[in-house]
């Protein structure tokens with residue numbers, strides 16, 4: 001029997017809120033059988049198991065909302081695709097047991113996904129593993145994937161959307177993952193349902209009870225008496241804070257001297273604003289346009305980009321929308337654009353560097369954006385700018401694109417052109433860039449200042465935006481904005497970190513851009529700062 005000793009782990013917040021409850025360990029390894037001799041009914045058994053798993057998923061689709069149905073629909077389509085099971089049926093025909101044949105075929109497929117350079121494909125590995133385990137459970141006659149009792153804290157390496165969607169969240173609960181990412185499907189689902197979630201915690205081991213703080217990213221496993229004693233008041237306070245944040249969501253935020261603090265939202269795809277009212281924000285401070293550059297698809301053409309930009313800007317109903325041009329490379333490889341052989345992609349040809357190296361692709365994006373800017377309050381933001389000459393080159397390209405459209409007789413407008421400040425050189429030299437606005441990308445700025453990758457949990461403590469060195473660079477950027485009389489905002493995760501909001505306001509920042517789920521909480525943090 002293992003000793004229950006309190007352990008505290010820190011990961012990345014994927015969905016805010018405080019939760020506590022008994023631990024439910026997500027799926028142990030699926031049953032495994034050694035290769036057997038030819039089973040005459042092997043093919044029929046596998047077909048039946050696939051059909052039964054499909055029936056489970058179809059039943060689940062009927063119970064979930066549109067967002068969940070999209071995700072489960074993807075799993076159904078995969079399971080219906082004959083190509084997925086082809087290898088298993090071939091192996092069965094060659095004398096392998098159906099269990100082993102299915103497991104081997106799916107394991108190979110999952111491995112391919114998990115080792116993909118592309119985060120989109122990596123994230124789909126968990127959907128495939130869920131399909132594998134569902135079919136195996138039917139094949140072996142074991143119960144389907146176990147259901148977590150209501151109120152549980154789900155812990156594990158990863159969580160399949162189907163498990164998340166079939167969990168009863170009516171009594172609270174949360175999700176704590178050893179790996180995972182705040183941009184996974186489950187994280188999106190958790191945010192839209194208000195379920196606290198933390199990712200990237202590293203090895204979790206065994207535990208019976210957990211306290212999960214989606215605000216700070218801290219998870220306490222098997223909390224000791226002191227942590228437990230503070231739990232009831234903390235949960236009550238969190239409930240009250242949630243209610244207050246909800247109340248503040250659609251209200252403007254001010255400091256005590258009357259200074260208006262803009263609270264904008266960050267989105268990484270149109271799904272992030274589905275079901276969300278524009279009334280909660282002062283605009284969109286960051287649209288990550290990488291969602292348009294889907295893996296395995298040709299680069300998006302001008303018309304499809306134009307349609308996507310128009311739809312997002314229309315949602316904002318007259319509020320400003322800042323589109324960041326493609327930020328490919330580093331943690332966001334794009335097949336056909338980024339160079340997979342770079343030894344250190346975070347310091348390679350990424351962001352604006354890549355766009356300038358591939359102007360034919362960059363021009364298409366600028367054309368679509370300048371056309372959409374005729375109809376909406378659109379701003380263009382350049383990522384990963386390091387030296388003023390890069391900014392000047394992009395600005396000249398934008399002028400040329402506008403001139404070309406005018407010559408063609410196509411309606412267009414040159415919107416304000418700003419830059420992310422996410423490289424220390426840009427923060428230190430901000431005054432020298434002819435940008436119309438600055439937006440501090442605290443995730444990358446912290447990574448490059450602290451020499452600590454943003455997604456390596458073993459150096460997570462060093463990836464700290466509250467480090468004085470990072471705050472100093474932010475302060476320099478605010479100062480440059482004042483001198484040049486151009487707006488400065490912050491769109492990195494630091495803006496949604498309640499502990500940091502007072503420091504950011506103290507630096508003089510008056511515009512914060514945060515994930516939609518954090519708007520109310522950030523407004524509450526601004527209110528508390530104003531009332532000090």
Ligand SMILES: C=C(OP(=O)(O)O)C(=O)O
Nearest residue numbers: 441442443444491492493
């Ligand atoms: C907002 C940022 O950009 P990304 O999309 O890389 O998180 C950042 O670096 O802070």
